Amino acid sequence: MIRLTILLVLSLSVTASNVHGLSLKLDKIAHTPEPAAELSRDAFQLVESLEFRFVPGVWLPRLKGDVRLNPGGDQISYEDALRLDDQEATFLPELTVRKDRMWELRFHGFDFSSASSGSFPVARSFGSLSLAPGDEVRADIEFLSIMAEFRFGAFELLDAVGADRNVTSDDRQKTDLRLWPTFGVRTAHVRQTIEQVGVGRERVRGDWVFPYAGLHFQFDHRPDGAVPLMELMTLEAGVAVGPSINGRGYMWQIHAGLTWHVTDNLGVMFGYRLVELENARDGDFLFDAGLQGVFAAGSLRF
Numbered sequence: 001m002i003r004l005t006i007l008l009v010l011s012l013s014v015t016a017s018n019v020h021g022l023s024l025k026l027d028k029i030a031h032t033p034e035p036a037a038e039l040s041r042d043a044f045q046l047v048e049s050l051e052f053r054f055v056p057g058v059w060l061p062r063l064k065g066d067v068r069l070n071p072g073g074d075q076i077s078y079e080d081a082l083r084l085d086d087q088e089a090t091f092l093p094e095l096t097v098r099k100d101r102m103w104e105l106r107f108h109g110f111d112f113s114s115a116s117s118g119s120f121p122v123a124r125s126f127g128s129l130s131l132a133p134g135d136e137v138r139a140d141i142e143f144l145s146i147m148a149e150f151r152f153g154a155f156e157l158l159d160a161v162g163a164d165r166n167v168t169s170d171d172r173q174k175t176d177l178r179l180w181p182t183f184g185v186r187t188a189h190v191r192q193t194i195e196q197v198g199v200g201r202e203r204v205r206g207d208w209v210f211p212y213a214g215l216h217f218q219f220d221h222r223p224d225g226a227v228p229l230m231e232l233m234t235l236e237a238g239v240a241v242g243p244s245i246n247g248r249g250y251m252w253q254i255h256a257g258l259t260w261h262v263t264d265n266l267g268v269m270f271g272y273r274l275v276e277l278e279n280a281r282d283g284d285f286l287f288d289a290g291l292q293g294v295f296a297a298g299s300l301r302f
Contacts, residue, residue, distance in 0.1 A: 027266040053103075055094040057297025059273055060087045063114060063141065066288020067126075067192055069204055078289055081124065082139045082194070083116040087293060094272070094297075104151040104180070112291055115140035126194050127202040127284075136197040141190065143274060143291060149184030149214055149240075174224055180216040182240055185209065186251060188277060190287050206282035214240025224238040232261035249280035249288075259299050267299040 028125040065073040077131045079085040094108040124131045131137065156178055188208045195201040216238035223230060237256040244250060257271025276290030 005019060007302050017059065050097045052302050053094075053096040053098070054302075055096075055269060055297045056299045057092050057094070057269065057295055059090045059092040059291075059293060059295045061090060061112060061291035061293035062087055063112070063143070063275065063289060064290055065276075065287075067289065068286040069127040069202060070125075070284050073126060073284075075288075076124050076194075078141075081121060082137075083118060083142055084114045084139055086116075088112060088114050091298075092295065101176075102153045104153065105121070106149040106151065106184075107147065109146040112143040113141065127204070129196045129200055129202055131194075131195060131196060135199075137141045138195040138197060140193050140194075144189040145186060147184060149182055151180040151182045153178045153180045153218075155179040172220050176218075176220040180218065180238075182214045182216050182238065183212070184214075184240065184254060185211045186242075186253070186275075188275075190277075190280075190281070192195050192285070192287075197201050204285045206247070206280060206285045206287050208244045208247050208249070208251075208265040208277070208280050208282065210242045210244055212242025212251065212253075214238055214241045214253075229262050230260060231263050232267070234259040234261070234267075244280060247280060250278050252276050252278070253281070257295065261299070261301075267301075269295075269297045269299045270294045272299075279287060 063078050064085060066077055067082075068075050090110050090112045092108060092110045094106065096104060096106045098104045109134065115138075117136070120131045120133060120135045120137040122131075122133055142246060156176070167216045186209075189205070190207075191203070193201065193203045216236065218234065218236040221233045221235075223233075237254075237259050239252070239254050240250040242250060254274040254275070255271065257265045257269050259269040261267035271294070272292075273295050274290065274292040276286055276292075282289045
């Protein structure tokens, strides 16, 4: 009887120990986060750190400069001789992706075209054409370009301003002033046609790729308090320059703009754009001209 009692006690002790161990294991499993949940949370935080800005706009540029065909050909002015310098409404969409207010990728492109006809004012040659004053001439041009750019907001120029003084009453940053080194590449395709009515026509094209470097300046200001229809104001400007890698010449560009945000995510932008190709040569075709004009767009951030 004593032996049976001892065996029963030992059995109950082992059973209780097993139950306690099982309970600890279940508790550990219940408090261990699932790998899928951690991955989902990290992915969500990555998306939260990205900011997208889409700027669909209309550019009103004028074509200025000269064109020449053959090494010894005459320079022909786009403004005075060909009259291709009218303002032409050109769709110019831009997309910017920014991470942590420090890294930024920017893309944009345009397809400009213009045409004219009339009496040629001076004596010039263009390839096989010998143009004389009074000749009836038709001309058209297409200028297509795509750009991709990387910016690094390395230089925060307001570090000296105390953090406690540079916040709004709802704990958002009031003013941010940064200088962004920029690196990018722009492609340029130009197709030029000049027709001497009743005599002949010359059609040429040039294609170039320009890697470039530059600087971008950006000033953001968020008013502290109620300012009607203004949540944020952004002033920006930049310049860049780079050589052609598949021909001669170089490219330089300027942009400037003021964006008035009615809400954090919605605004309107007004600015200026210039894209200039200097002595860009493709074979016998020399394009020494560019586009410049004002720019208006909506600004959508998300």
